[in-house]
Amino acid sequence: GAVVSQHPSRVICKSGTSVKIECRSLDFQATTMFWYRQFPKQSLMLMATSNEGSKATYEQGVEKDKFLINHASLTLSTLTVTSAHPEDSSFYICSGTSGGFNEQFFGPGTRLTVL
Amino acid sequence: EDQVTQSPEALRLQEGESSSLNCSYTVSGLRGLFWYRQDPGKGPEFLFTLYSAGEEKEKERLKATLTKKESFLHITAPKPEDSATYLCAVQEADSSYKLIFGSGTRLLVRP
Numbered sequence: 001g002a003v004v005s006q007h008p009s010r011v012i013c014k015s016g017t018s019v020k021i022e023c024r025s026l027d028f029q030a031t032t033m034f035w036y037r038q039f040p041k042q043s044l045m046l047m048a049t050s051n052e053g054s055k056a057t058y059e060q061g062v063e064k065d066k067f068l069i070n071h072a073s074l075t076l077s078t079l080t081v082t083s084a085h086p087e088d089s090s091f092y093i094c095s096g097t098s099g100g101f102n103e104q105f106f107g108p109g110t111r112l113t114v115l
Numbered sequence: 116e117d118q119v120t121q122s123p124e125a126l127r128l129q130e131g132e133s134s135s136l137n138c139s140y141t142v143s144g145l146r147g148l149f150w151y152r153q154d155p156g157k158g159p160e161f162l163f164t165l166y167s168a169g170e171e172k173e174k175e176r177l178k179a180t181l182t183k184k185e186s187f188l189h190i191t192a193p194k195p196e197d198s199a200t201y202l203c204a205v206q207e208a209d210s211s212y213k214l215i216f217g218s219g220t221r222l223l224v225r226p
Contacts, residue, residue, distance in 0.1 A: 002161070004158075006158075032212055034212075034213070034214075042218070043202065043216045043217060043218045043219050044159070044202070044214075044216045045216075046213060046214070049211065049212075049213060091156075093158045093159070095158075097212050102146060102147050102164065102206060102212060103149065103161055103164055104149075104161075104212070104214060105161060106151075106158035106159045106160070106161075107158050108157055108158045109156070109157060109158045111156070
């Protein structure tokens, strides 16, 4: 149980374009979802927290107008990287948690490369 | 400032050579401490949650323990398939469910 999927697993885009990443909880209702970014050989850095039906809460230094997060249902959250630039190239990972437990269950990640 | 520090940064073991990974933390109030395993290019895989000092949990060759200031992940007789990065994260005793991650320990087990 507690499976989270992400789509796509890899994406390459041109500078200036927007990219949408989907995160789905497959066998539980994720009342809260988190989006992380991970650079090579570094740990996970939390970008934002989203609760179903509410606006996301962004961490300090994360531009909310650049990283648009939507958590429209209990099983789906999306992250849109707007006007992507090469410095946005990274590994983006989502996680979900339910009100019944504290553990976060992570998706497999999305590798974004901006040319 | 809340901090999570893991050591060593990297660890090389021979198959069967037991060892421990350390995670020290500084938070105002601990709700839980989490251990995850991460393989290259993959998302973290949940291993354990520890809630109070003195608590221990085991899974196959792994055993996690918790004190008021740190946690240890003991690996007994490791196998090459245990090679991965092990991440420690803490969750504060506030209303959010945010995790604060350490930088991880990269474990390599040689056959």
